[in-house]
Amino acid sequence: MTTTIAASGRPARRSTRLGRFLGAYGQELVILGALIALFVVVGAVNPRFLSDTNLTSIFSSNAYIAVAALGMSLVIISGHIDVSIGSLIGVLATLSGTLAVGGYPVWVAWTAPVLIGMAVNAFVGGLVAYARIPSIVVTLGMLSILKGGLISVTDGAWITNLPAEYLIAQKRLLDVPLPVWFMVVLTLITAFWMRYSAFGRSIYAVGGNAEAARATGIRIEPTTVAVFAIHGVFAGITAVLFATQLQVIQSTVPPNLELTVITASVIGGVSILGGTGTVIGSTLAAILFATIGSALIFLNVSAYWLRAVLGLLILVTVLADMVRRRRVAV
Amino acid sequence: MSLRTLLRHETILGILVAVALALLATQSDRFFTTDNLLNQGRLMAEVGLVALAMTFVIVTGGIDLSVGSILGLCAILLGVFWKNLGLPLPAAMALALAVGAVAGLVNGLIITRFRVPPLIATLATLALYRGLAEGISQARSVRGYPDWFFGLGQGEALGVPSQLWILFGLTLAAAVILGLTTFGRSTYSIGANETAARFSGIGVDRTKLLIYTASGLMAGLAAVVFVSRVSTTRSDMGTGLELDVITAVVLGGTSIFGGRGTIIGTVLGLVLMQAIKNGLSLAGVKGDGTIVVIGVVLILAILIGNLFRRDGDG
């Protein structure tokens, strides 16, 4: 319906709006389909799966993953990767909580993580862009620095006695939990920005063909730093959502967080080779994982298999991507 | 000419190691005790075994992030083979090694047959293998191994810990292979210019498959040593191993971009890293603080390596 390989003289089928929509958002629709199917199937097996509390739990408690995946998608589209996101979120969450119980105004506890997240990741972006250190290595190092630093400083202690007005993730607006609002609104804003702003498109260009991007006048290094900085902003927002979910802040982040976030982006259609993908897909994928995680519990499957499932999903998606690329004329 | 460049990095490293050791000796009187040195040797062995193979991997321009997960998987399976399946322990050990090799082979196949970049392939298998380990073990641990088993991880021969003998032997083998054999030369060539290597008749895919399989096998061996040393198996073993291993290799002068690196450099890097860790722990810094330092060391090592690269080569 959409692409045609031109041959001289043969009239081509023009694409219709529907055809274009399907072509551009095919991956996203697949995820949506899988999500619906999962709800239907598991709901049939165990109706409590579809209960209000469970649905709230799935969407609200996991919304922060989707927010983190927004930033991660940008990084991967630009051709890089960040395995330190989990540790960064942990650090920022603890920072946020510490400020909250330390008597600072609530808005300080909410905005400081965002600013610091931006600064830290801008630094990482600088190392990648200007010092030409591969992003995997920088973020591998950062992962340890942040993780170790966090535990060293907190000594594993949890933060308790959080002021009620600080707990933003537990508030509601129009009876919808705030995290869900954050997830939806931020996804829409980011998707819009990635589609309609020149800078957003330049991220695709840099990830798709750096040489061609340079020839178009795009300055690769500042763009890379900016992408990482924006990723840091999302990390900060994620940290606040994560920190305020419960009455306490644990001293660690959930295991697999960076993997879940990366997988969400990749399954959501962001090719690991860069240059393509949308954030809508990554948000849907994040919800899908949360649903899978919950489904495993309701189906009485041990939750310990979750990481294996994620790993397998990433592998299958990447293999499919490779096969697709080789089949297509290069 | 190449001898001079070789000497330059390894010499600096050697001096650094000597300085570090001297510093440690003067700062803490607990450093140069037999107990401490032996213990450090033991701790170093697991990372060392994997680092030997990782040197080959990184020299070809690739990377293997899944080594920690393979270690965890092999550790769990060792317990499963022995306790749950009732196999005699030596057989279980051999099987665990085989599992490691297979895991590495799978990595290699994904990379060579499907042309998935090593970074992504091993990031995915990092999750998959760890997930398998977690799923299979269901967070239960296995204990109760026979006494002779601990001789591997906790025993010694001629006053030197057993695993160090193994490390020493394999180091020699690795050094000979990388530095003196046709396989080693192929490895360097693939990392320096894979296309030209292929065009010169080098079996690129076969070489890579062997290297990634070896990486998995070493992780399996490290698993057996580790289990023997701590007397138990748990599914989170080996978490973060890849950081230590990659840092040791890069510190040792192997370029992350491939084409350059030596085993002796890796060994020096390993010793230096262990010295840093030991120094920190003797100074009262806990394990978590240590990984902060290692992370910084990794980034600095590449940063400095890049600077040299741009001055000299490029």
Place this chain on the structure above:
Amino acid sequence: MAEAGTAPVVELAGISKSFTGLKVLKDISFDVRPGEVHALLGENGAGKSTLIKIIAGVHQPDGGELRVGGAPVRFSSPREAQRAGIATVYQELLLFPELTVAENIFLGHAPRRPWGGLDWEAMRVKARELLDSLDSHDLDVDAKVSGLSVANRQRVEIAKALSRNARLVIMDEPTAALAEADVQRLMEMVRWLRGRGVGIVYVSHRMAEIFALADRVTVLRDGALIGTRPIGEVDERRLVSMMVGRSIEQLFPKEEAKIGATVLELRGVSHQSTVKDISLSLRAGEILGIAGLVGSGRTELALTVFGITPATAGEILVDGKPVTIDSPGRARDLGIAYVPEDRGQQGLIRPQTVRENVSLAVLDRIARLFVIDHRREAALARDAIKRFGIRTRGPEQRVRQLSGGNQQKVVLAKWLATEPRILILDEPTRGIDVGAKAEVHALISRLAGQGLAILLISSELPEVLGMSDRVLVMSGGRIAAAFDRTEASPDAVGAAMTRSADAEAA
């Protein structure tokens, strides 16, 4: 179309350029007028590529002046040249495979909505208009570039140039990889551009196109301008002789070699659609030249015989026995050696030493029980340096520091160390100065005399004609003509190269 009196779009006055001591362009002066198709002709290594890169802002000239619209300019980046209205369509297209055609055309200067966001609808509409004006109605603006054929990607590049209101469009071998029907459409596009007053620099080997399109033609040879003529004042013979010159006597005269038995035979060999049904035979001591235009399938044939892209049909026989060559290692073991076209990427490992490069293909043979015998390796390198006259400080020097000619000698040394019986040379003297060229030719002759069977792929007619016992002309993946040494003249072979391209209707 363009009167002689109008001010030129672009003018070069006395431009010269050197790279690492080698003078690539010497005092070039030429100009392009608005609405003119100005063909640039010359063999590989004549300097065309450097010249267009100077105009495009990629390189800066060492001497002379570049003027755009009469005013002197100095481009320090390709972007500045773009802003001055100069667009280049390179052979390696600079497109984004995962983005759509419309976006590729307008990336960096997309139409905007009033509130500042990108106007995708306008982008699609304008892209559609541009493509329609290029008569590419069947090219879907929403298609991802990765799924397009080469011809269509080229059209996207041209549309890109148009979208920036280029005053000058440089096309580098635009029809090299196109089928006949696509060539015709491209030529119409060029005519359309010309009609709009755009100046076009058309770099091509293909005489038929040049005579069909060009208003003037400039010939370069060895970095010097041989002449600029209105197309009506020249014919093919004149152009070929300007390109080739009377430099045949510079080549080392071919030694007479004893021709022996057939060592290599191809019967109906094909590889997918790039190599079609090739049958040939090669005997010991014989030099078989393979001529043809860029894209005619010569290198693809070599890669098939060498095992990089194994044959998908047909038979290959070595010494009369059928063999399957599925890897370069297998080819080497059968006694086949390939000196590649792309010396830097495929032939050498630039950061490694002379010694390491020379031994790369014979590692197994200089090793005992897998351990490399360093004395043998060093001796091999020293011997190679002496035998081939490689100018180097010693076996431990890194090859990237050597000149082009000496690098080529290293590649030759590497392959000759395998003691091959069949040697395939792909553009062996490209990018090499005259002195080294002569040395390489002498070497090739000597090797034939020693009984090697040689396949010589070259785009330089004097080289092919001067060295070969027989000449095959390839076109479109097939063998289009075969000549004996006595029959092969520059005109005959040159004509076969170009004539066959025209006759190759899809």
